[in-house]
Each structure stands twice: as C-alpha cells, then as structure tokens.
C-alpha cells in the first residue's frame with residue numbers, strides 16, 4: 707500500500723496516464739481507501755479538464771488568425787517589392 711505522500715506524487719502522472727499498470731493499481735487502491743487523496747484527485751482532475759477546455763477555446767481565435775494573416779500579407783508584399791539581385 708502506498709502512502710499519501712506517494713499518492714500525491716503519483717497524482718499528476720496518474721492523471722496524465724504516464725504510470726505503469728502496477729502503479730495505476732496502487733494509486734487506485736489508495737484513492738479507494740483514502741478520501742483525502744480522492745478529493746485531491748478530483749480537484750486535480752477537474753482542474754485539468756478545465757485547463758484543457760480553456761486551451762482548446764483559445765487556439766487561434768478569429769482575431770488572432772486575422773492578425774497573423776495580415777502580418778503574413780505585409781511580409782509577402784515586402785518580399786515581392788524587394789528588388790531582385
């Protein structure tokens with residue numbers, strides 16, 4: 707049986723699914739037996755979900771895309787106007 711300290715350390719990799727099968731079983735067993743760590747896990751997991759949703763929402767919002775397109779257009783004009791050597 708792992709300790710609360712071990713469990714806390716394993717929580718992030720557990721949520722990221724980076725643990726070995728053995729470790730996953732150990733953490734699960736601890737979470738079943740320990741409500742303190744279970745709450746911590748719930749908190750971390752919901753935080754993670756929230757961050758993931760927020761990140762997805764913020765990938766290239768329309769005005770950013772427009773700004774990037776404008777920059778690229780300016781850059782393209784600058785390059786084509788440059789006299790060829």
Ligand SMILES: [Zn+2]
Pocket residue numbers: 709710711713736740741742743744
């Ligand atoms: Zn615990």
